[in-house]
Amino acid sequence: MEIDSGGPSSIGCVERDLRNHERNIREEVHGHDAETFIELFTFETEKSPNFFFDYETDSEGKLVRCFWADSESRRAYAFFGDAVVFDTTYNMNKYSMIFAPFVGVNHHGQTILFACELLADETTESFVWLFSKFLEAMHTQAPQILITDQDAAIAKGISIVLLGTFHRLCLWHILNKFSEKMNVTVHNEQYHMLINIIRHSESPEEFEERWAAVMEDVDLATNEWLSTMYDIRFRWVPAYVKHLFSAGMSSSQRSESGHSFFKRYVNRKNSLMDFITRFNMALRHQRHEELVANHIDISVQPRLMSKFQMETQMVHIYTMKIFLIFQKEIDQSHFYICTKKYTTADSKVYEVVRSEHGQTFDRHRQLTYYLVTDLICCSCRTFEFDGYPCRHMVSYWRKKQVLLVPDKYILRRWTKNAKVSCLGDSAIAFRTDDCSSTSLMARHGLLAHKASLIVDDAALTDVRSTYLMGEFEALHLRVKDIDDGGTISWRQNKSVNRDDSVVILDPNPVRAKGCGKRLKSSKEKAIARGNRQCRICGNVGHDKRTCPQVIERCTTDTYQRAYVCTEDNVIQDDGTFASNASSHHVATNLTVNIKVHNNPYTMTTKLTVNINVHSQGSRGGSTLQRLDSNLGMLVGFQSQTAYDYRCDNLRGGRREGWEKAGGRVRTLDFTGMGAGEEQLPERISQSRARLGL
Secondary structure (H helix, E strand, C coil): CHHHHCCHHHCCCCHHHHHHHHHHHHHHHCCCHHHHHHHHHHHHHHHCCCCEEEEEECCCCEEEEEEEECHHHHHHHHHHCCEEEECCECCCCCCCCEECCEEEECCCCCEEEEEEEEECCCCHHHHHHHHHHHHHHCCCCCCCEEEECCCHHHHHHHHHHCCCCEEEECHHHHHHCHHHHCCHHHHHHHHHHHHHHHHHCCCHHHHHHHHHHHHHHHCCCCCHHHHHHHHCHHHCCHHHHCCCCCCCCCCCHHHHHHHHHHCCCCCCCCCHHHHHHHHHHHHHHHHHHHHHHHHHHHHCCCCCCCCCHHHHHHCCCECHHHHHHHHHHHHHHHHEEEEEEEECCCEEEEEEEEEECCEEEEEEEEEEEECCCCEEEECCCHHHHHCCCCHHHHHHHHHCCCCCCCHHHCCHHHECCCCCCCHHHCCCCCCCCCHHHCCHHHHHHHHHHHHHHHHHHHCCCHHHHHHHHHHHHHHHHHHHHCCCCCCCCCCCCCCCCCCCCCCCECCCCCCCCCCCCCCCCHHHHHHHHCCCECCCCCCECCCCCCCHHHHHHCEEEEEEEEEEECCCCEECCCCCEECCCCCCCCEEEEEEEEEEEEECCCCEEEEEEEEEEEEECCCHHHHHHHHHHHHHHHHCCCEEEEEEEEECCCCCCCCCCHHHCCCEEEEEEEEEECCCHHHHHHHHHHHHHHHCC
């Protein structure tokens, strides 16, 4: 505003005016926030009939749940809704209503939004309602896999509503709990071994064998939490779920990153209207990133690493993100040797081994070719889990002289044309007919949606774009010549039944799970459990600072002496006290307290010097400056000084300099650390000698 207006004086208002304006808006919205929020969604359904939303209120008429999904999100779900991540987050509005988005990944590997909800609680009833509305919005098409956190209410809601969906637990959240549920020593020694078993076991049999061996060796079979997690291993261990396509997602970090992105735009002080306004702005920015990636795919071609026909083929099919991943698989396939192992009645089994510089690595992959279905399957399960062929499959094709990737191994969701389809091909059928029975805004939305589909197909090539541009001009002239013969019929959109007589009240502030609990560090958690070990003796119940063995051997000596610095007794440049200070004409009282603490276990000495200075006269400042500069030499340790100023008997309230003060007390606290036990006697004696103790 300052730049546009030509300077601060030309703006016409100050910052306080803007703050007051925001306050007035909040006062106007107060009490009508939820009702205005719902009215906005009702208007959106009139403008775009493919916008879906629903809400519920409690017995007092207060908003408790609201679900919404716009046309772009629903259309994105039709193409990329095979793998969905669901997670909840907090502190997104002033009512603390829980924000629960459904997110996935598009063909550029970017996080996209499918639907959103605001909840007043995290009960099974709320999640059942939420999943039911999600199915209704997506025309009863449930996702193949849904990744969530380990929450009993969410799990029960999925089992009731999403019957055909595989519920996978977030791997990251489970691994993060190992430090809390295991003994500290065992965790430090065995954590990386357990991670290796969980992440790199390629079959359930391999995982169970290696897991049982570790449980027996470390005596973890009695750990109740580990036993519980082992019982539900088929929901989170990769070896049990890698046969299901998950778009490369094994945790809810996609959702976590989405939360982080949206929290850059919203905060806990926003009203519902502020929240949805800022949320839509963030959503537009997120979708703009997809448009940028589309432009890059059209105008930029990655550099090829070889002249292999398979690489040349896929550079025109895959998006930039996926091609770079597959290009690495092609490059690594050169280091693998594929040999036939044995043959059965309906399959051929091959062994794929990495061989580099004449060295063969231990990990052998098994690749099976099924004669009946004409399909190959690798034990690494990269194709089934991530959706693109692995390096072992490329090695097999190279052996069989297959120069191009067969169509059956190219997932449409990873291609540049993933979102290009006829209207009837979409998994979610949008309403595009019967325009006469809708409002003006609804008809505009229907026609705009239909036109956007045509534009998406035409923009892929110059020939299509040129043809469509000519057709648009001709069609525009024909439409303008049509005579309606009637008036525009305004009808209320029936997608949401809303009684105008019903008043929707603002929601009550929500206390979510974990609200009011401070996050504790691992050290505090160990102390609370009572199993934190002392690093000196290895026992529990204390630490190295309070260890009895340390206390027995630690020594503390305290010394104190008072000095009077007059013109016959001052501090010299070497830190000692001497006479011949007639030029100072100042009387300064110094009280020196020395405490020497020796810790033989840490091999350190802590020397604390406290000097209280009371100066009287006009030249007290120079004495203190000399004391500051000589403090290091006075004690004999390298140190940093911290000052605490106190004023006594000030006259006239003037504090500008020592010359203006009738009297002043200055405290200098000094702490120095020695290097070793063998140097203690000499250093302590030197310090005492310099201070005259």
